[in-house]
Amino acid sequence: MEGSGNRIAAILVLTLSFLTCIVLSEDASDAQPQVPCCFVFGDSLVDNGNNNDLPTLARSNYRPYGIDFPEGPSGRFTNGRTVVDILVQFLGLKGFIRSYASARRSNTLGVLFSTPGVAGTSGLNYASAAAGIRQETGKHLGANYYLADQVRQFNSTGQSLRGSFGNDTELNIYLSKCLYGVSMGSNDYLNNYFLPNIYRTSQQYTPSAFAEVLVQEFSGQLLKLYDLGARKFAVFGLGLIGCIPFELARMNNTNKSTCNEDQNKAIELFNTRILQLVKRFNTDLPGARFVYGNIYDPFRDLLLNAAAYGFTVTNKSCCGVGPNNGLITCLPNQTPCQNRTTYLFWDSFHPTEALNMFFAIKSYNSTSPSDIYPENIQQLATA
Ligand SMILES: *[C@@H]1O[C@H](CO)[C@@H](O)[C@H](O)[C@H]1NC(C)=O
Ligand SMILES: *[C@@H]1O[C@H](CO)[C@@H](O)[C@H](O)[C@H]1NC(C)=O
Ligand SMILES: *[C@@H]1O[C@H](CO)[C@@H](O)[C@H](O)[C@H]1NC(C)=O
Ligand SMILES: *[C@@H]1O[C@H](CO)[C@@H](O)[C@H](O)[C@H]1NC(C)=O
Ligand SMILES: *[C@@H]1O[C@H](CO)[C@@H](O)[C@H](O)[C@H]1NC(C)=O
Ligand SMILES: *[C@@H]1O[C@H](CO)[C@@H](O)[C@H](O)[C@H]1NC(C)=O
Ligand SMILES: *[C@@H]1O[C@H](CO)[C@@H](O)[C@H](O)[C@H]1NC(C)=O
Numbered sequence: 001m002e003g004s005g006n007r008i009a010a011i012l013v014l015t016l017s018f019l020t021c022i023v024l025s026e027d028a029s030d031a032q033p034q035v036p037c038c039f040v041f042g043d044s045l046v047d048n049g050n051n052n053d054l055p056t057l058a059r060s061n062y063r064p065y066g067i068d069f070p071e072g073p074s075g076r077f078t079n080g081r082t083v084v085d086i087l088v089q090f091l092g093l094k095g096f097i098r099s100y101a102s103a104r105r106s107n108t109l110g111v112l113f114s115t116p117g118v119a120g121t122s123g124l125n126y127a128s129a130a131a132g133i134r135q136e137t138g139k140h141l142g143a144n145y146y147l148a149d150q151v152r153q154f155n156s157t158g159q160s161l162r163g164s165f166g167n168d169t170e171l172n173i174y175l176s177k178c179l180y181g182v183s184m185g186s187n188d189y190l191n192n193y194f195l196p197n198i199y200r201t202s203q204q205y206t207p208s209a210f211a212e213v214l215v216q217e218f219s220g221q222l223l224k225l226y227d228l229g230a231r232k233f234a235v236f237g238l239g240l241i242g243c244i245p246f247e248l249a250r251m252n253n254t255n256k257s258t259c260n261e262d263q264n265k266a267i268e269l270f271n272t273r274i275l276q277l278v279k280r281f282n283t284d285l286p287g288a289r290f291v292y293g294n295i296y297d298p299f300r301d302l303l304l305n306a307a308a309y310g311f312t313v314t315n316k317s318c319c320g321v322g323p324n325n326g327l328i329t330c331l332p333n334q335t336p337c338q339n340r341t342t343y344l345f346w347d348s349f350h351p352t353e354a355l356n357m358f359f360a361i362k363s364y365n366s367t368s369p370s371d372i373y374p375e376n377i378q379q380l381a382t383a
Helices: 002-026 083-090 100-105 147-164 168-177 186-193 207-227 245-250 261-284 296-304 353-365 377-382
Strands: 038-042 123-125 179-183 232-236 289-293
Touching (some): 038 147, 179 377, 207 261, 232 261
């Protein structure tokens, strides 16, 4: 009796999974995910709500943010999806990665691993707007979780997941298969080094000395993630910060359409060192694979050739006020531009979803080492 009951159950399961396969194969987007999970560290370029409950001006959980996002305003600093949201879809994960703040608020960290394959259970996002590599960065706007805070939060996530695994070896095997996206450093310039009236770093450090201290601190935090079990890293460099509407608006010349190249040179010093770090880690850290996502050079090409990519407005944000709409971020309930797919910038600091798509495609499947080095994210994920 018991045996035949089991057999019936087994046949049912087989039939169900057969049906599931048929249904799945009809829709390529429901294919097996290329990685089991993804953890995200960074700033407002990839924040998806971690600042919503913090006392800070660096928040975006109000309209018109999210105007093109299915869930509306969520704390993302763009009109639609971030680069991470798009990459997660390319990787075939179910749903978007949840913000650490929301998982902690609803006390659902445990769900993360107990129900794999269900939307929102494939990792966590710790990114915090205005945050940087340095602790003081962005704090004139209010609170944020800087890089070391985010790494501590990942550590505590790991601790609370131990119970879901037989032993630490099993947990580490699991964590080693996940993808770790890190996008940090923009605010150490924008909301620190480039604000000499508020921060002293530009008096304390030359641009190359500053890049050096940032990358040293960054390196230490990446090593901590490695010690905690991370192996597959996608580290993004910084974009052309001297060309964003915020910096264009602060230029004192009347022609506010040329970039601040002094700022861009400072950014280059940082990017060069991050690329060197990625090369060094790939040879020095056993089992680790790092890729460097170049945002800078592809963006330079795009600016020179914007129309060819369908962008018609490159020096003005879609919402905001002042010259270039660049003085502050979108005002609550402000009506943004209509043609959001033809603007590079959504607000004075942040790309539109259309520009995020450009970067996501480059890093996911470009075969050019000047886009993503030494392999692309698809290769990192699947091999
Ligand atoms: C951890 O669990 C796995 C699977 O149950 C087992 O093969 C392995 O020996 C265990 N390792 C340790 C260190 O206990
Ligand atoms: C993670 O947290 C534990 C407990 O607080 C601590 O002992 C350990 O050093 C931390 N690991 C890293 C890599 O920071
Ligand atoms: C513009 O002028 C202000 C006040 O004179 C100065 O503080 C600021 O550094 C200048 N900005 C640039 C980009 O030159
Ligand atoms: C502003 O600068 C750009 C780039 O140098 C130049 O192409 C453009 O003609 C200038 N516009 C005016 C009004 O001077
Ligand atoms: C932006 O660039 C366009 C053309 O390149 C120019 O006509 C316009 O004046 C610029 N806008 C601002 C605010 O500088
Ligand atoms: C939006 O873009 C289309 C095509 O580029 C153009 O015809 C139209 O005038 C634009 N509308 C606005 C409001 O800019
Ligand atoms: C890269 O990915 C994008 C988005 O999925 C796709 O449109 C494009 O065809 C892909 N290109 C290559 C070379 O795989």
